Amino acid sequence: METMRWVDGRLEILDQTLLPETAEYIKCEHYETVCDAIRRLSVRGAPAIGAAAAYGLALGANAVQAASREVFITAVEKIAGDLAATRPTAVNLQWALDRMLETLRGNTNDNINDLKKALLEEAHAIYREDLESNRRMGEFGQTLFPDNAAVLTHCNAGALATAGLGTALGVIRAAHKAGKNVHVYADETRPLLQGARLTTWEMLQENIPVTLLTDNMAGYLMAQGKVDLVIVGADRIAANGDVANKIGTYGVAVLAREHNIPFYVAAPMSTIDFNIASGRDIPIETRDEQEVTHIAGKRVAPEGVKVWNPAFDVTPARLVTAIITDRGVARPPYIDSLAALAGKE
C-alpha cells in the first residue's frame, strides 16, 4: 500500500490516522490540504513528510498564475513557507522543500509551465530516491543483526513513514529477507500509538513475527534477556550524533544501555542536520493536549488537568551504538563519521 501517490494532477495521501481499521486516501486538490494532512499526522514519519511537502509544493505551484518567472518564484516560496511551518522537528521537511526551491531557482527557463513540470519531476525524484535509500539502509543495517534477533522498536519507522520499505523497519525487513530469524517487539508508542496501530500492521502483513507491548513494559522485557538489539528511526540528527525521535525513544536508549543492548538508529543522510551542532538546538514539537487526555477520541483524564505533550525527545549520541545511513554505518565519534559519510571531511 502506497503512503502517497500522484494521480491525475493531484496528490492522494493514505490517511494513517484511520489505520489499521480503514485504508482510505485523502484527495488533495490544493496544497493547503497537504499542510493539513501533515499537521494532523495523516501522513507522518520524517521521510514521508518530506516527500508529501515536495508534492504539496508541486501541487501549489500548479495553481499559481504568474505573469513572470520572478512573480512565480515568489509565490512558490510563500507556499514552501506554509508547508515548512506545519511541523518543526523532522528536518526532512525543510530538506525536501529546499531541494525543490533550488531546482526552481536553478532552472533558467522562463516558461512557467515548464517550471511547474520541473517541480513535479523533482517531487517524483525525491519520492523515488527515498525508496532506493531505504533499500541501501536495509543492506547496510541487516549485517548488524545476529542470525536470531529479538528486536525492540519504538514508534513506526516503516513503509508508512517513508516511500517504501522504511528506515528501522526497512532494516528489519532486509534481515528477515536475508533468512535471519527476526522477532519484533513493538512499543505501542503513546500518545498516538504509531507502534500499536502501524508497526504491528506492517509486520503482520509480511508475516514477520511481532509482539506488541505497552511502552512501560520495555524495561522488564530487557531485564528478562528477551531483547538482542533496539532499532529506531529519527526525525533529526545533529552533527554530533544526538538523535531526535518519537517521544519515549530516550527512555528506551537509557534502558538499552543499562542492559548492555546495542541501540541502533536508521536514517537517511537527509535526516542529518549539519547546521545543528547538538541535540540541544533541535526544535521539539509540542502537540495538542487532547492527544494525552483522550485515547481514540475517548477522554481518559479529568477535565482541567494540566498536560505536557512533547512529540519528540533527544537521545544523546553517547547512548547510540551506531547510525545506519543510506551511505553506510556511522560509529562514534559521530562528529567525524557522519561528516565523512557526507563527504564533508
Ligand SMILES: CSC[C@@H](O)[C@@H](O)C(=O)COP(=O)(O)O
Ligand atoms: C522513518 S520515520 C522516523 C521518525 O520520523 C519516526 O520514528 C517518528 O518519530 C515519527 O513521528 P510522527 O509524529 O509519527 O511523525
